[in-house]
Amino acid sequence: MVKYCIKRILLSLLILFGVSLILYMLVWNMPADYLEQQAIAMAGSTGNYEELLANLRSYYGMDGTMMEGYWSWLSKFLSGDLGVSFKYSRPVEDVIFENMGVSFTLSFIALILELVIAIPLGIKCACNQYGKLDYIATVLTMIGISFPTFFLGSIVIKFFALDLGWLPVGGLPADPGPGDSRFMWFLDTVKHLILPMVVLVVLNIGAWMRYTRTNTLEVLNADYIRTARAKGLSEHSVVYKHVFRNTLIPLVTLLAGTLPSLFGGAMITETVFDIPGIGNTAYQAMLAGDIPFIMGYNMFIAFLTVIGILITDIMYAIVDPRVKLA
Amino acid sequence: MEDKNEYIEELSEEKVDAVVETEKTTKEDLHGENLTDRVRVLSPGMLVAKRFFRSKLSVVGLVTLVILFLFSFIGPLFSPWSDAGEKVKDIAPGKDKVTVTRIDYVIDGETYSAYDITVTQSPWNSLADPSMDHWLGTDDGGYDLFTNLMLGGRISLTIGFVVIILETIIGVVLGGLAGHFGGWVDNLVMRIVDILSCIPSIPIMLILSAMLTGFGVEGIERLYFLMIVLTLLGWTGIARLVRGQILSLREQEFMLAAKASGLSTSRKIFKHLLPNVLPQLIVSMTMGLGSIILTEATLGFLNLGAPLGTPTWGAMISSASQMLYLENYPNFWIPPGICITLAILAFNFVGDGLRDAFDPKMKR
Numbered sequence: 001m002v003k004y005c006i007k008r009i010l011l012s013l014l015i016l017f018g019v020s021l022i023l024y025m026l027v028w029n030m031p032a033d034y035l036e037q038q039a040i041a042m043a044g045s046t047g048n049y050e051e052l053l054a055n056l057r058s059y060y061g062m063d064g065t066m067m068e069g070y071w072s073w074l075s076k077f078l079s080g081d082l083g084v085s086f087k088y089s090r091p092v093e094d095v096i097f098e099n100m101g102v103s104f105t106l107s108f109i110a111l112i113l114e115l116v117i118a119i120p121l122g123i124k125c126a127c128n129q130y131g132k133l134d135y136i137a138t139v140l141t142m143i144g145i146s147f148p149t150f151f152l153g154s155i156v157i158k159f160f161a162l163d164l165g166w167l168p169v170g171g172l173p174a175d176p177g178p179g180d181s182r183f184m185w186f187l188d189t190v191k192h193l194i195l196p197m198v199v200l201v202v203l204n205i206g207a208w209m210r211y212t213r214t215n216t217l218e219v220l221n222a223d224y225i226r227t228a229r230a231k232g233l234s235e236h237s238v239v240y241k242h243v244f245r246n247t248l249i250p251l252v253t254l255l256a257g258t259l260p261s262l263f264g265g266a267m268i269t270e271t272v273f274d275i276p277g278i279g280n281t282a283y284q285a286m287l288a289g290d291i292p293f294i295m296g297y298n299m300f301i302a303f304l305t306v307i308g309i310l311i312t313d314i315m316y317a318i319v320d321p322r323v324k325l326a
Numbered sequence: 327m328e329d330k331n332e333y334i335e336e337l338s339e340e341k342v343d344a345v346v347e348t349e350k351t352t353k354e355d356l357h358g359e360n361l362t363d364r365v366r367v368l369s370p371g372m373l374v375a376k377r378f379f380r381s382k383l384s385v386v387g388l389v390t391l392v393i394l395f396l397f398s399f400i401g402p403l404f405s406p407w408s409d410a411g412e413k414v415k416d417i418a419p420g421k422d423k424v425t426v427t428r429i430d431y432v433i434d435g436e437t438y439s440a441y442d443i444t445v446t447q448s449p450w451n452s453l454a455d456p457s458m459d460h461w462l463g464t465d466d467g468g469y470d471l472f473t474n475l476m477l478g479g480r481i482s483l484t485i486g487f488v489v490i491i492l493e494t495i496i497g498v499v500l501g502g503l504a505g506h507f508g509g510w511v512d513n514l515v516m517r518i519v520d521i522l523s524c525i526p527s528i529p530i531m532l533i534l535s536a537m538l539t540g541f542g543v544e545g546i547e548r549l550y551f552l553m554i555v556l557t558l559l560g561w562t563g564i565a566r567l568v569r570g571q572i573l574s575l576r577e578q579e580f581m582l583a584a585k586a587s588g589l590s591t592s593r594k595i596f597k598h599l600l601p602n603v604l605p606q607l608i609v610s611m612t613m614g615l616g617s618i619i620l621t622e623a624t625l626g627f628l629n630l631g632a633p634l635g636t637p638t639w640g641a642m643i644s645s646a647s648q649m650l651y652l653e654n655y656p657n658f659w660i661p662p663g664i665c666i667t668l669a670i671l672a673f674n675f676v677g678d679g680l681r682d683a684f685d686p687k688m689k690r
Contacts (some may be wrong), residue, residue: 011520014517015520016524018521019521022521023525026530142671142674142675143667143671145670147667148627148670149624150627150643151643151646151659151666154643157652158646162653260526264526268624268627287536294529298525298526301526302525
């Protein structure tokens with residue numbers, strides 16, 4: 001077990017290294033040169049921006065070849081320094097952690113809602129396989145999975161915000177001033193978050209529901225369920241004591257896979273609803289060609305992904321003793 | 327391969343198919359086979375087809391796909407606003423466009439409002455409402471939106487098919503090599519797969535699209551590059567699937583038999599391993615098609631997909647990102663959105679149906 005973990009951690013480091021190398025090569029060749037524009041803007045009417053540009057480049061460690069740039073980025077990265085964002089003019093890690101709160105709140109509440117609806121529904125559907133509820137739920141969740149994020153977002157905005165005027169179009173209310181009631185601010189924030197949350201839940205609930213359903217079907221065919229029935233247990237206790245718990249095993253491990261979307265933000269949803277979360281921030285930075293931020297953000301996501309996979313595999317062995325790690 | 331091992335199914339199980347059954351028996355009676363009176367023989371392929379068509383959802387999915395394909399590829403031939411696959415401008419003068427601008431003045435603490443009203447006539451029939459001539463109205467360039475929708479479907483669906491075929495080729499070759507040879511080949515391929523699947527997909531697509539724009543790749547070439555990019559980022563799933571399947575298959579007895587009878591490596595891979603991977607491969611290709619169309623649409627939405635002016639479903643929805651169109655012109659973005667959703671839904675239904683049909687454990 002310990003040996004396996006060490007091996008996996010080493011492999012993860014290798015993967016992260018590969019990801020960073022590929023990313024840096026791509027980002028280095030990106031056409032939008034933020035520094036050049038910045039230098040031109042700073043030089044103003046004098047027009048002599050070359051010296052400024054050279055200064056800026058050396059300040060950000062971007063003079064020299066790509067490999068030199070990569071090494072200087074990597075050595076900084078290893079000492080925990082993600083560099084200074086071009087666009088936000090502040091350390092990348094500060095910008096990431098500052099904007100993460102909104103994204104996390106949004107994704108976390110959405111995840112809870114998804115699970116609370118999807119797991120009971122999935123179990124119900126599996127218990128009445130090919131029943132009416134099963135059909136309806138399957139079709140509806142499939143439709144949810146098939147929606148492009150931005151399309152669902154646009155429809156929801158069009159009907160609930162613009163046509164009916166029930167909810168705000170997007171954005172978030174500004175922090176309450178000294179005289180404002182915090183409670184009203186809270187209510188307003190909740191109102192702004194309802195639509196994005198609905199979109200996230202509709203899009204993701206299908207995967208959870210279908211996974212629960214497939215799993216429950218598998219568990220229902222297991223020998224110990226037959227034994228439980230043979231003992232004469234009521235259907236209720238078969239389903240809620242024996243099936244339910246065993247269905248949860250793989251679901252618990254899957255939760256680790258949601259790490260990137262929990263902390264990394266939902267880029268498209270946040271952009272459509274103009275929520276100032278980490279996804280939206282990263283999108284703006286990417287459009288601007290903000291190299292340190294792009295590198296930092298993407299490495300952050302890759303790190304979460306790698307950790308997520310690692311935890312999933314280890315959890316699987318912990319929760320289910322039949323699984324042997326090799 | 328399908329004819330080699332035949333499945334035998336008891337007739338008594340299926341009363342419904344009795345009509346088809348009698349036809350078959352009489353035919354085979356001519357050849358002097360009487361056993362078929364009670365037992366009927368179906369190839370695995372026919373069994374799969376039978377199970378597939380028994381599920382309503384898969385049939386609905388298949389019909390939707392056929393309709394979408396006819397709509398996109400045959401439809402434009404009947405449209406007066408399309409000429410050999412190119413959209414045609416409606417040059418009839420458009421209706422008057424009234425722009426009202428409100429200007430507020432504050433003079434001595436009193437607020438006065440002035441309205442600036444300009445009436446312009448568009449040189450062509452732009453932003454027309456849906457009518458008999460233009461079923462969905464026209465866009466700001468005077469092009470028929472319904473025709474755009476059909477032409478856009480061509481591109482979106484073609485991209486999906488080209489990319490999934492390329493992905494399958496790369497995935498099967500690399501996954502097959504990794505699974506069959508193991509050792510350092512396996513290690514190398516799987517590490518590449520790991521790295522590629524840990525790169526966040528939307529950001530990397532954004533960067534790559536920006537690069538395409540930056541290097542001046544425009545027009546039809548941009549579409550080709552887009553396909554290559556989508557392929558390079560998407561083959562890992564298929565490679566993983568093929569490798570996993572081959573790893574478990576090569577331990578089975580029939581592979582031992584193949585080895586014992588001295589078959590060549592390529593024959594073992596192509597004749598014995600791959601046909602057994604095929605069911606899962608087809609399912610994942612079908613599902614993959616949906617997700618490629620989705621990715622293409624997402625790029626289109628971010629204005630980073632197909633070249634400007636080329637109608638694709640994704641690019642057409644992107645008008646919804648402007649408040650003006652989002653609020654006032656739902657005929658711009660709702661139809662392509664519905665088309666994309668329908669296409670993805672249909673691919674998912676068909677994929678799901680195929681998976682159930684291929685799975686011999688599924689009994690209904």
